[in-house]
Amino acid sequence: MAIGIKISLNEGLYQRDPQETTLGQKIIKNSILLIDEIGLEAFTFKKLAQKMGSTEASVYRYFENKHMLLLYLVSWYWEWVSYLIDFNTMNIEDPVRRLRIIIKTLVSAQKENPAIDYVNESVLHRIIIAEGSKAYHIKAVDEENNKDFFFNYIQLTKKVAQVILEIKSDFPYPRALASNLFEMANNHIYFAEHLPRLTDVHVNDEDFSEVEQMLEFFAFSLLKCQKS
């Protein structure tokens, strides 16, 4: 794993690029910890500033509001997963093996060696699981989609859909299967931990292997091919 990757994100997501400054990095680092700790609803820029030893006004210079900060974190996460997928599937020809690696990466991204010291990938993963879908379940979804604010998620879907089509070129729902794998990966980790009667899998600590198995089962059953 390379040190010092810069995750490249839509510039419209922030007012000032948080990756460029120490304060920006502190905002990212502490917002991840604080959202995880108290939840998105209770999270405010004032509390964040207090935790960081900075001020509300300074946080507002980086992000327009907490929704944009969430969108930034979500985009960061999916871009990072996308990077991991590229890295882990490099030089692998067989699309079936590529899809298996994609699924593994989806559920265990947080276990990779941390790439960037101001992002706790494991905690960020929890946030994506618990709050991620709130980033696009908003009234202004069309407007923000026009500004390409969901670019990273959509690109990743496209990438995985292409692998699916390599496996079975006439599969009728490649993008739906791809996005569903992402949603299921997160939902069923959440269900296993909080609403266990909505799923059949179990997780303990950070062992998500049952989720991985289930996603493989779903994907390869639909693609009517054996895991190789």
Next chain:
Amino acid sequence: MAIGIKISLNEGLYQRDPQETTLGQKIIKNSILLIDEIGLEAFTFKKLAQKMGSTEASVYRYFENKHMLLLYLVSWYWEWVSYLIDFNTMNIEDPVRRLRIIIKTLVSAQKENPAIDYVNESVLHRIIIAEGSKAYHIKAVDEENNKDFFFNYIQLTKKVAQVILEIKSDFPYPRALASNLFEMANNHIYFAEHLPRLTDVHVNDEDFSEVEQMLEFFAFSLLKCQKS
């Protein structure tokens, strides 16, 4: 469709039962319309009271806060879907046909003849699609789950999981498939309308037949059996 069904919900969801009084019914009716209109984030009890010609304090006598109101609406919706499924699958023996009817009901519940005059089922359906998952993506999920606040969703999952097991008794993920069908039904209607590159299906107006087809394809491919 019977007139005057009373949807029975966990009493912990409300302070005073809104189904019992005119004001309560007005709160349900207008909150559905207002959340749909301005979105959950912008929705407040003050705005609701203004729209209704009542007061903030009166609304608080029915619901502790807007989260509980959302949870009430979501529970109401799933209980109603559950009722429709029971009604529509009555006297049908073949579990494969039952599952097809369940899927149809999931995507087109809002088209059934309205059962209750103070609930606009079509608008409520839009709210569930756009905001429904926020009902359980909250910090207090475990606490609320202990109070059985997600009872209706969990029961419905159980019911559908049983049908799945009737089709294929050794299917390893009956509850996960059931809950995934619900999530997909809502997500892909939302995606088709707002983030079309995350799906392969299209919807126009209230024609969700492509979503229905896709869910059938997913379910029956996984269950490795033909639609009958």
Next chain:
DNA sequence: TCTTAATAATAGCAATACTATCATAGATAA
């Protein structure tokens, strides 16, 4: 050394998320 840019410190304001009190109108019970 001068200038600029970034941050801190502080204030302020409108809206939100409630809680409390009191008045009143309608239904119910004595």
Next chain:
DNA sequence: TTATCTATGATAGTATTGCTATTATTAAGA
């Protein structure tokens, strides 16, 4: 019938949220 009880309305008040604005200070660059 009167008394009372209950639901709602009317009003007020408080702490917090979600910002914006102003000024001071500090660090970095020219």
